[in-house]
Amino acid sequence: MMRYNYLIVGSGLYGATFAYRAKQAGKKVLVIDKRPQFGGNVYCENIEGINVHKYGAHIFHTNNRDVWNFVNSIVEFNRYINCPVANYKGELYNLxxxxxxxxxxxxxxxxxxxxxxxxxxxxxxxxxxxxxxxxxxxxxxxxxxxxxxxxxxxxxxxxxxxxxxxxxxxxxxxKRLPVRMMFDNNYFNDKYQGIPVGGYNKLIEGLLEGIDCKTGVDFFHSEYQNWRKYADRLVYTGALDEYFDYKLGKLDWRTVSFKTRVEDIPNYQGNAVVNYPSHNKPYTRIIEHKHFEMFGKEVYDCPKTVVSEEYSTEYEEGMEPYYPVNDDRNNALAEEYRKLAEKEEDVIFGGRLGLYKYFDMAPVIEQVLKLSII
Structure with a gap:
């Protein structure tokens, strides 16, 4: 039986980046994921030649040059700049x-x-x-x-x-809302911004290249639950409360669902992200995926387009958890779970689920780059 230095639960950005760095350090790594594909929520599904952000729009942005250079060493990033528009009952506003x-x-x-x-x-x-x-x-x-x-x-x-x-x-x-007294529609203030050329799958594939990986493996219902038989250390990126079998109670989440469809036209809304802030539409926004990677004439060279309506809902068992609920109860409960996590020997908790904190992509990678992987 192969013995590993690290068993990594989850192949999202935290798990995949950790696996890459561990391999670079000469460590033996096994990555498992309960989904049928790798990449966590950045996974893209190709439909009609368009990379569709299956779990919601992901736009990479950072001021950290080291993080930017790191991801670009894996795959080149394009020039996408996020400039969302809000459609309030037919009135259009820049954001x-x-x-x-x-x-x-x-x-x-x-x-x-x-x-x-x-x-x-x-x-x-x-x-x-x-x-x-x-x-x-x-x-x-x-x-x-x-x-x-x-x-x-x-x-x-x-x-x-x-x-x-x-x-x-x-x-x-x-506590704060950004107000700019300039004609500047760039949503982020960060110096570096873009989407991986060819989609996020290219980034995940590059990070996991040459690493033992298994999909369709639920950590809690597999042989790997007794992980010390297989590895020296565990990197856990699943839900924090689930790891401790909810012994202190369950943390609350908001989740998102999507209705994705193909439109038989090359350009549906003229922008990647259009928010719908009024109650007259049940969805919060519509994403037109081709605008993340196709620009100018490229948009019309691709005769169809793919759009996703995004719906924010209460989390129920079996759904994908997205956003921590940052109220007093959940913040206090999460802190108690984090105290338990600190006492776990040879276990590293990371990522949005593992820490019960919402992170953009770049800070997740930055966390891993700061770790001493020995």
């Missing part, structure tokens, strides 16, 4: 909130005019609080950007995302 948004909202054309409008509405919200601190997300958001932006671009979108009224959500969820 994040910038001078284009303010012109579309109020017809203002200068930063001074826009700031004056925002300050006026913020002052009304602060006055309504009568000296007390914001008690919920709605009150907090109104003091940050005012009534117009909140009601059209935040309120209903947030309620669809979390399945709760904004007055029932804690204020700390939205």
């Amino acid at each position: 994040p909130f910038n001078m284009n948004t303010f012109y579309q909202m109020w017809g203002v054309t200068t930063p001074k005019e826009a700031q004056s409008k925002i300050d006026e509405q913020k002052a009304e919200a602060v006055a309504a609080l009568d000296g007390r601190e914001p008690q919920n997300l709605e009150e907090q958001a109104l003091t940050l950007v005012g009534k117009d932006i909140f009601e059209k671009l935040i309120k209903e979108y947030t309620e669809k995302q979390w399945g709760r009224n904004c007055k029932e959500l804690p204020s700390f969820i939205i």
Whole structure:
């Protein structure tokens, strides 16, 4: 029987990057994943020659040059810049909130005019609080950007995302909102941004090249649950509470479902990401996948397109967990589980599920690059 230095549970970015670094260090590694494919939530399915982000849009962005150089050493990244649009009952607004948004909202054309409008509405919200601190997300958001932006671009979108009224959500969820007094539609401030040329599968394949891997293996219902028979150390990227058999209680999640379809036209919405912030549409956004990797004439050289409607829902058993619920109960419970995790000998917990924290892709890779793999 082969003995490994590391058994890695999960082949998402954390697990795959750890496996790559361990192999580079001369370690023997086995990666197992309960899904029928590798890559976790960055996995892409090819439909009509288009790489479809099966588990939701993933846009790589970072200010960390080392992380950017690392991923580009595996696969070249393209020039995609994320510039989402919000469709509020047929009215189109650029995101994040910038001078284009303010012109579309109020017809203002200068930063001074826009700031004056925002300050006026913020002052009304602060006055309504009568000296007390914001008690919920709605009150907090109104003091940050005012009534117009909140009601059209935040309120209903947030309620669809979390399945709760904004007055029932804690204020700390939205302590800051980016407001740009420039005509700049680039959603991220990071210096480096793009999508792997050929899709995220190319990145995962490069990270796992030459490494023993098995799909369709559920860690908790397989021989590998007794992992010390097979490996010196365990790298666990599954759900934190599941590892401890929910002994302290279950952590809550929000999840996302998708309705994906092929459209018999080359260009459906003209943008990769269009948000639908009002309740008149049940989905939160529509993703048109070809715009992540095809630009200009390439869009029309591909005669069909693939779009995905994205729905935010309450998590139920058997669904894929996506977003930790950052309320007081779950934060306290997660911290207790993390204390248990620290006491586990020869076990490394990582990633979004393993730490019960939401991470963008680059910070996940950065975490692994900082580890001493010995």
